[in-house]
Amino acid sequence: MAKLIKERSRKAGLPPGALVHIGEKKTEQIKITILEYDEMHFREQEAKTIEECFPSKDKSRPTVAWINIDGIHRSDILGKLGECFGLHPLIVEDIMNTDQRPKIEDFDEYNYIVLKMLHLDGEIVSEQVSLILGSNFVLSFLEGDGDVFRVIRDRIRTNKGRIRKMGADYLAYCLLDAIVDNYFIILETLGEKIESLEDELVRNPNPRVLRAIYHLKRNMILLRRSVWPLRELIGGMERGESLLIQDTTRIYLRDIYDHTIHIIDTLETFREMVAGMLEIYLSSISYKLNAVIKVLTMIATIFMPLTFIAGIYGMNFKYMPELEWRWGYPMVLLIMAAVGIVMVFYFKRKKW
Amino acid sequence: MAKLIKERSRKAGLPPGALVHIGEKKTEQIKITILEYDEMHFREQEAKTIEECFPSKDKSRPTVAWINIDGIHRSDILGKLGECFGLHPLIVEDIMNTDQRPKIEDFDEYNYIVLKMLHLDGEIVSEQVSLILGSNFVLSFLEGDGDVFRVIRDRIRTNKGRIRKMGADYLAYCLLDAIVDNYFIILETLGEKIESLEDELVRNPNPRVLRAIYHLKRNMILLRRSVWPLRELIGGMERGESLLIQDTTRIYLRDIYDHTIHIIDTLETFREMVAGMLEIYLSSISYKLNAVIKVLTMIATIFMPLTFIAGIYGMNFKYMPELEWRWGYPMVLLIMAAVGIVMVFYFKRKKW
Amino acid sequence: MAKLIKERSRKAGLPPGALVHIGEKKTEQIKITILEYDEMHFREQEAKTIEECFPSKDKSRPTVAWINIDGIHRSDILGKLGECFGLHPLIVEDIMNTDQRPKIEDFDEYNYIVLKMLHLDGEIVSEQVSLILGSNFVLSFLEGDGDVFRVIRDRIRTNKGRIRKMGADYLAYCLLDAIVDNYFIILETLGEKIESLEDELVRNPNPRVLRAIYHLKRNMILLRRSVWPLRELIGGMERGESLLIQDTTRIYLRDIYDHTIHIIDTLETFREMVAGMLEIYLSSISYKLNAVIKVLTMIATIFMPLTFIAGIYGMNFKYMPELEWRWGYPMVLLIMAAVGIVMVFYFKRKKW
Amino acid sequence: MAKLIKERSRKAGLPPGALVHIGEKKTEQIKITILEYDEMHFREQEAKTIEECFPSKDKSRPTVAWINIDGIHRSDILGKLGECFGLHPLIVEDIMNTDQRPKIEDFDEYNYIVLKMLHLDGEIVSEQVSLILGSNFVLSFLEGDGDVFRVIRDRIRTNKGRIRKMGADYLAYCLLDAIVDNYFIILETLGEKIESLEDELVRNPNPRVLRAIYHLKRNMILLRRSVWPLRELIGGMERGESLLIQDTTRIYLRDIYDHTIHIIDTLETFREMVAGMLEIYLSSISYKLNAVIKVLTMIATIFMPLTFIAGIYGMNFKYMPELEWRWGYPMVLLIMAAVGIVMVFYFKRKKW
Amino acid sequence: MAKLIKERSRKAGLPPGALVHIGEKKTEQIKITILEYDEMHFREQEAKTIEECFPSKDKSRPTVAWINIDGIHRSDILGKLGECFGLHPLIVEDIMNTDQRPKIEDFDEYNYIVLKMLHLDGEIVSEQVSLILGSNFVLSFLEGDGDVFRVIRDRIRTNKGRIRKMGADYLAYCLLDAIVDNYFIILETLGEKIESLEDELVRNPNPRVLRAIYHLKRNMILLRRSVWPLRELIGGMERGESLLIQDTTRIYLRDIYDHTIHIIDTLETFREMVAGMLEIYLSSISYKLNAVIKVLTMIATIFMPLTFIAGIYGMNFKYMPELEWRWGYPMVLLIMAAVGIVMVFYFKRKKW
Numbered sequence A, B, C, D, E: 001m002a003k004l005i006k007e008r009s010r011k012a013g014l015p016p017g018a019l020v021h022i023g024e025k026k027t028e029q030i031k032i033t034i035l036e037y038d039e040m041h042f043r044e045q046e047a048k049t050i051e052e053c054f055p056s057k058d059k060s061r062p063t064v065a066w067i068n069i070d071g072i073h074r075s076d077i078l079g080k081l082g083e084c085f086g087l088h089p090l091i092v093e094d095i096m097n098t099d100q101r102p103k104i105e106d107f108d109e110y111n112y113i114v115l116k117m118l119h120l121d122g123e124i125v126s127e128q129v130s131l132i133l134g135s136n137f138v139l140s141f142l143e144g145d146g147d148v149f150r151v152i153r154d155r156i157r158t159n160k161g162r163i164r165k166m167g168a169d170y171l172a173y174c175l176l177d178a179i180v181d182n183y184f185i186i187l188e189t190l191g192e193k194i195e196s197l198e199d200e201l202v203r204n205p206n207p208r209v210l211r212a213i214y215h216l217k218r219n220m221i222l223l224r225r226s227v228w229p230l231r232e233l234i235g236g237m238e239r240g241e242s243l244l245i246q247d248t249t250r251i252y253l254r255d256i257y258d259h260t261i262h263i264i265d266t267l268e269t270f271r272e273m274v275a276g277m278l279e280i281y282l283s284s285i286s287y288k289l290n291a292v293i294k295v296l297t298m299i300a301t302i303f304m305p306l307t308f309i310a311g312i313y314g315m316n317f318k319y320m321p322e323l324e325w326r327w328g329y330p331m332v333l334l335i336m337a338a339v340g341i342v343m344v345f346y347f348k349r350k351k352w
Helices: A050-057 A075-084 A089-096 A147-157 A168-203 A207-239 A247-312 A328-349 B050-057 B075-084 B089-096 B147-157 B168-203 B207-239 B247-312 B328-349 C050-057 C075-084 C089-096 C147-157 C168-203 C207-239 C247-312 C328-349 D050-057 D075-084 D089-096 D147-157 D168-203 D207-239 D247-312 D328-349 E050-057 E075-084 E089-096 E147-157 E168-203 E207-239 E247-312 E328-349
Strands: A031-037 A042-047 A064-070 A103-106 A111-121 A123-133 A137-142 B031-037 B042-047 B064-070 B103-106 B111-121 B123-133 B137-142 C031-037 C042-047 C064-070 C103-106 C111-121 C123-133 C137-142 D031-037 D042-047 D064-070 D103-106 D111-121 D123-133 D137-142 E031-037 E042-047 E064-070 E103-106 E111-121 E123-133 E137-142
Touching: A031 A050, A031 A147, A042 A050, A042 A147, A050 A064, A050 A075, A064 A075, A064 A168, A075 A089, A089 A111, A089 A123, A089 E247, A103 A207, A111 A168, A111 A207, A123 A168, A123 A207, A137 A168, A147 A168, A168 A207, A168 A247, A207 A247, A207 E247, A247 A328, A247 B089, A247 B207, A247 B247, A247 E247, B031 B050, B031 B147, B042 B050, B042 B147, B050 B064, B050 B075, B064 B075, B064 B168, B075 B089, B089 B111, B089 B123, B103 B207, B111 B168, B111 B207, B123 B168, B123 B207, B137 B168, B147 B168, B168 B207, B168 B247, B207 B247, B247 B328, B247 C089, B247 C207, B247 C247, C031 C050, C031 C147, C042 C050, C042 C147, C050 C064, C050 C075, C064 C075, C064 C168, C075 C089, C089 C111, C089 C123, C103 C207, C111 C168, C111 C207, C123 C168, C123 C207, C137 C168, C147 C168, C168 C207, C168 C247, C207 C247, C247 C328, C247 D089, C247 D207, C247 D247, D031 D050, D031 D147, D042 D050, D042 D147, D050 D064, D050 D075, D064 D075, D064 D168, D075 D089, D089 D111, D089 D123, D103 D207, D111 D168, D111 D207, D123 D168, D123 D207, D137 D168, D147 D168, D168 D207, D168 D247, D207 D247, D247 D328, D247 E089, D247 E207, D247 E247, E031 E050, E031 E147, E042 E050, E042 E147, E050 E064, E050 E075, E064 E075, E064 E168, E075 E089, E089 E111, E089 E123, E103 E207, E111 E168, E111 E207, E123 E168, E123 E207, E137 E168, E147 E168, E168 E207, E168 E247, E207 E247, E247 E328
Parallel strands: A064 A137, B064 B137, C064 C137, D064 D137, E064 E137
Antiparallel strands: A031 A042, A031 A064, A103 A111, A111 A123, A123 A137, B031 B042, B031 B064, B103 B111, B111 B123, B123 B137, C031 C042, C031 C064, C103 C111, C111 C123, C123 C137, D031 D042, D031 D064, D103 D111, D111 D123, D123 D137, E031 E042, E031 E064, E103 E111, E111 E123, E123 E137
C-alpha cells in the first residue's frame, strides 16, 4: 500500500534553503535532455554536464528550450542549475523535496509549478513533477525516467500539431495536459473496480470485499490530496496575470481547468459511491445474520419441545400408566408430529 | 446500471484539438436539419451534405437559423462545420467527447453550451447536448435522434407562442427549457420510487428493498453530477455579459435558473430521504433480530430446565427412591408444569 | 404523509408562459375580496367578476388596495388580472404553479413574492401564497381560503396598530409576518414531539418510536425546503433596492428576517437532535440484544452440562458400576448442584 | 432537561410591536438600580418608580449612567422606559421576548444587544440579557436577579481598574466580558464530564453511559445555539461603524471576539469527541456481543455432540451389542472425553 | 491523555488586563537570554534581572536583539517587561494565559504572535509560544525551557545561513519555521501509527485496536485545534500590511504558509483514514459475529434432530416394535447418519 507520508523530519532544524533530497531515489543516474526548437529548427541533445544547459537561458535566442532532468537527488547539480537560471534557493529546495503539495509560484522571471504525476503499476504510484516556465525555456524535473513526456517529444520532433509554432508557455501546457490525461486512466480503473465490487457486494458480501472497499477508499483519499490543489494551480495559471503566459495559451489552460474540475467531480462521485457501498455491506451482513438466527430459532423451537416429550417417556418411574398402554407409543409419535406441524405452520404464518 | 465513467483514456497522448469521438455511437447516420425563420418566413430542410448549412452563417440575413445535427461521431463532418462557423478546435473536440461536464464557454462570436439531456428508459439515460449560440444561428448537436426538440420545431412551424418573433438567443433558451423540463419528469419518477420504498421499508425490510435503495442512491449521485453544474451554467448565462443574449431573454433565463435551483433542492431533499431510509433499514433489521433472539431465548429457557428434569428421572440408578413412589410421575409432571408457568410469567413481567 | 413532489410533468413541452394549474384544487369557487383603506377611509367588497378589481390599479388613488384571491386554478381569471396589472406572463404562470420554491422577483413596477404557508392539520399542510406588491396595491393569491389573513383584515377594519397609517409595503410585511408567525407554531409542535419521543426512547425503544423518528425527520426535511429560501427572500427584500419598500418598513422586515434566522436555527437544532435520537435508538437496541443473548447463554451454559450428566447415567450399559452404588443417585445430584453453582458464580464474577 | 423551545405561539396574530412577555417569570418584583459615575463622582440608587431613571437620559451630563432592570415581564414599565429613551417599539418587544437569537441592532442613537447568559445549576440554565448602549448610558435587562454583574458594580464602587475613566461603551464591554467569561466555566464542566465518560466508556459501556452521552450532546447542541451568533454579534461590534464605540474600546472587543472564537472552537472539538464516543459505544457493545455469543457457541458445540452420544446409549433396543461389552461404558466415556478435548483444541487453534 | 481544556475559570470576574498565569507551571525559575547581533557583531548574555533587557529596546541600535524568556508565571517580571516595551496590558495578559488560540495581532509598534509548539513525549505535548516582533527586536516567551530554539541560536552564533544578514522579521520567521517543522514529526508518528493499526485491524480486530483508534482520533481532534488557526496566522503575516515585515522575508513566510496548508491537508487525510478504520472495525466485528453464529446454527441444526431421534428410542413404552427388531439399532444409526449427512450437504450447498 502507498505510504501515507514521507520522511521529512530529517530536515527539521536545517536553515531554510538547505538542499536535501526527501523521498526515495527512483533512478541512480541523473539524465539531462535538451530540446531546442522553433518552427524551422530542431536540436536534441543529451547533456553530459549540467553546464551544457546554461546557454539555453539566453533570452535573445528565438528558439524555445526544453531541458528535462530525470532524477532530483543530486543537490550539487540542481544547485548549479538553480544558480544559473536565477531560481530562488527555496524553489530548488522544493524541487528536491518530493513531499510537496501541488502549487504554482509566480515570480517575475519564471513560474514554478509542482504537481503529482500518477500512473498505475498495480498500485497507484505517484511521482512528483516540477516545472520552471521562463520566457523562452521550460525546465522539467522528474523523480524517475520521463517516459510520460515521450509523446510530446515525438510531437516536437515530427512537428505534429501546433507545438513548434507556439512558445514556451504552450510547451508547459502540453506537459501539464499529458500529466492530467493520465489521471483519467486512474479514474477509469477505479470506476471499473467500483463496478465489479458493486456486483460482488450484492452476490456475496465477505471480508475480502470489505478490504477491497477500504483499499479503494484509501486510494481515493490519497488521490484526492493530489487532485484538489491541482484545481487551484491551473485555475491560478489561467486567470493569473503572469506575463509569461500568452492569451492564445490561456484558452488551452481553460480546457485543462475543465478537465481538473471533471476529475474532481468524478472522484467525489466515486467517494460517495464507496461510502454507500460500506453501508450496504453492513446492512447485508446484518440481514444475513438475521436469516441465520432465524434458522437456528426454528430448529430449536421445533426440536426442543419434541426432545422434551421424548424425555418424559424416557423416565423410569414405576407407575407411568401411559407406558403400559397398547397404543401409547404411536399416540406419542402422533402428538410429536402434531407439535412439529403446528410449529412449522406458526413460522409459515409469521412469514419467516 | 449506468456506467460510472466513459472510456476517455484512448485520447491520452494525442495533441490538443485532435477530433476523437468518445462515447458509444447511438445513431449510425448523421442527420442534419436546417430551420430558418423569422416572424414572416419559415423554411425547413434536411441537409444531405454539411456544406448546405454554410449559408446560414451569413450575418446579414434577417432570419434565425437552427441547424440540428443528430450524431456526433464523424470527425470529418464536424471538423468542416467547425471551420466554417469559426469554432475553436477545442470546442469541436469537446462536442465529440460525450464525457463533458456541463459548462458554458463565452467567445466573442458565439457561446458554447454543453449539458446533459436525461430521459427514462427503465434506467435514467443520459445524452449529451451541445449548443452553439451565434448572433443569428443556433447549432445543436445530439448523440442520438433529437426527439426531445420536436415540440419546439412544431412551435416554430405553427408559429405558436412568441418564438418566431424573437432571436436566436430565445431559441437557445427554448432548447434549454425543453431539456430542463425533462429533469422534472426524472425527479417525479424518483419521488414516486422513494414513496413506494418508504411503504415497503416499514412493512417488510428485506434485501430487495436494500438493493432498491442503493440503486436509487446511485442514480441520484449520477444525476447530481449533471444537475449541479447546470446551475452555474444557466446562472452564468443570465448574469453574463455576453452580447449575444438580449435583456428580454434574460428574464426567461432567470426562470430556468429558478427551475434549476428547484431541481437541486429537490434532489438534495431526496438524498437526505434516502440516507434516512438506510438508517431505518438498519434499525429495523436490528429490531427484528432482537425479536427473533427473544423467541429463541424463551424457548430455550423454558425447555432446557424441563428436559433436564426429565433427564434426571431417566437415569438408571438402582437406588432412586422417587421412581418407586406411587405418585412420583404425576408429581414430576406437576413440577415441570410449575417451572414452565413460572418461566412464562417471568417473561411476561419483563415484557418480552 | 405529505407528497414529496408535485406532478409538474404535464407542463413539459408547453411554451413558456403557458397558464396551467399545477397542484390539487383546494377550493371550487374562486373568491375575490377587495379592501381599500387609508387612515380615514375603509371600503370592503367581495368582487363578483375580476373586472371589479381593475380600478384599484389606478396609481393616483391615495388609498391602499388589497385584493385577495382564494383559488388559483382558473387560468382565464388570472390571465385577465395579470394583463390588467401588467404582470409578466411568466409571473402569472408561476402563481398558478404551486410547486414553486420561495423567491422574490423584483420588477420595476411590482415585486413578486412567493412562499409557503404552513399549518398543522394532523400533518403539516403546505399552501402556496403569492404576493404582488405594487406602489399602492397588494395582490395576494391563496390556494384555499385565506383564513390566516383574517386577523390582519380585522386589524384594518378596526384601525388597530399602525397599519392604516402606512402604505402597501407595510401591508405586504404584515401578510409575511402572519405567515412566518405560523412557522413558530409548527416548530413548537415539532419540539414537543421530539421531547416526548426522547422520553419514550429511553423507556422503551420500539419500532413505533423508530417510525415516529423517521416521520419527524421527513417532516423536517420538507419543512427545511420551505424555510431556507425564505431567508434569502426576506433578506433580499430588506437589503434590496426596490423603490416600492420604504425605509420605515425596512426595519420591520429586519425583524422578520431575524425570525427567519431563528426558525432556521431551531430547525437545524431539531435536525441534529433527531439524528442523535436515531443513534441512541440503534445503540439501545444493540444493548438490549446483548442482554437477551446473555440470558440465553447463561441458561444454555448451566443446563447443557447438567443434561449431559443426566444423559450419561441414562445409558443402558450393563456394566456401569456407579448405577449399583448405594449413594450413586444422591452423589450425582450433588455433582449437578455443584456444577450449577459454579456456573452461577462464574457469571456473577464476570458481572453478567 | 432544558426545554427545546419557548411558547411563542400566543403572540401569533398580534400586531408587530405588541408588548407581550414570552418566557417564564423568574422574579416577582421588578428591581431597578441606577449607577452614575465618572472618574470623580459615584452615585448609586435603587429606583422606586421607573420615572426616576429618566434624568439619566440627559446627554449633557458628564457622567455615565448604568440602569439595570431585573425582571422583564411588566409591559407597562418597559413601555414607559422605551418611550423615554426613544427605543423603537420592536426593540421593547424583543426585550420582553426571551426567545431571542443573540444579535446586535445598530440605531443612530443607541445599539441594542441581546445575548444569553449561561450558568450551571445542575443543568445549564440560560437567561436572556438585553443591553441598550447609548452615548452616555447603558440599560441592562435581566430576567432574574443580576448577580453576575455584582463584580462590575464593585469595581465601579471601589474605582478598581480603568472602568471609571472610560465611557459607556467600556461599561457595555465589561458587561459582555462578564457574560462571556461564564461560558468558559460551562465549557470546563462539559470537558470534565467528557473526560469522566471516556473513562467509563472504556471500563464498562452501559445504557447509563449512553444516556449521559446523549445528554451531553443535547446540551452542546443547545449551547451552540447561544454561542455561534455571539461571534457575529461581537465581531459586528468590533468592526462596526457605530459612533457609540470608541477606538480605545475596540481593542477590548477584539479580545472578547477572540474568546468567542475560542469558545466555538472548543465546543466543536467537544462535539467531535462526543460523536466519537458514540461510535466507540456501539463498537464496544458489538464486540461484547461477539464475546458472549462465542461462549454460547463453545458450550453448545462441546455439549451437543456429547449429549447425543449419551442419548444413543440410552436407547432401549434389544440388540445393542455395545451395551453388553465389559468395557463399553469406560470406552464411551473415553470417546466423550476425546470429543470434548478435540473441540476445545479446535477453539484454541481458532483463537476464540 | 491530554487534558481537553485548561482551568480558566479562576479568571472570571477579574478586570480585563489583570495578570494571572493560566496553565501548569513547567519551570520553576524564569530564565532570560539576550542575543544581539548583526552581520559583524554578536553578543550573548544571560540576564539576571529583567532590567538588563531594557536597552535592547532602543531603536537607534543597528543590531537585532532576541530576548528569550523561559517561564511565564511571574506577573511582576512580565508586567515590567511589557511596560518597558510598550505592550498593551491585554497582550501581557494573553502571554501569561496558556489557553490561547493561535493568532496574530498587529499593532503599529509591534506584532504579537501566539501559537502552539508540539513535541512528542509518549503523548503529544503542547506548549504555548508567544512572540513579540518589533522593528529591531524579537521577544519570545516559552512555558518551559526553549530547547527547540537551540539550532537557531547555534546558527546565529556560527553565522550559518543568511540569518545574521537579515533583520528581526527574518529571525521571527526562523522561530516560526522551527516550530512548524516539529509538526511534521508529529504527523509522521501519527502516520506510522495509522499504518500499523491498519494492519492489525485486518488481522485481528479487538478492543485494543478500538481504543487505539479512539486515542488517535482524540489526538487528531486536539492537534487540529492547534493547526487550523496557524493557517490564518501565517497567511495573515504573509499578506498583511505590517511595516515590520520586509518583502524579502515575505517569500519565506509564503514557504511556511505552504507547509501549514500541507500539514492541514495531511491531517484531514488522516482524519478520513481513521474514520474509515472505525467503519471497517464495526463491519469486521459484524462479519465475525456472523461466522460464529453460523457455527452455532450448524451444530444445533445437526445435533438437535439426532438427539431427538435418540430420545424417541430411549422412551420406555412397553409396545415399541422397533426396539425388538434384530436390525433396529443399526437401522437407527444409519438413519441418524443420513440425517447428519443431509444437513451437512444442505449447508454446503447454501455455501455456509
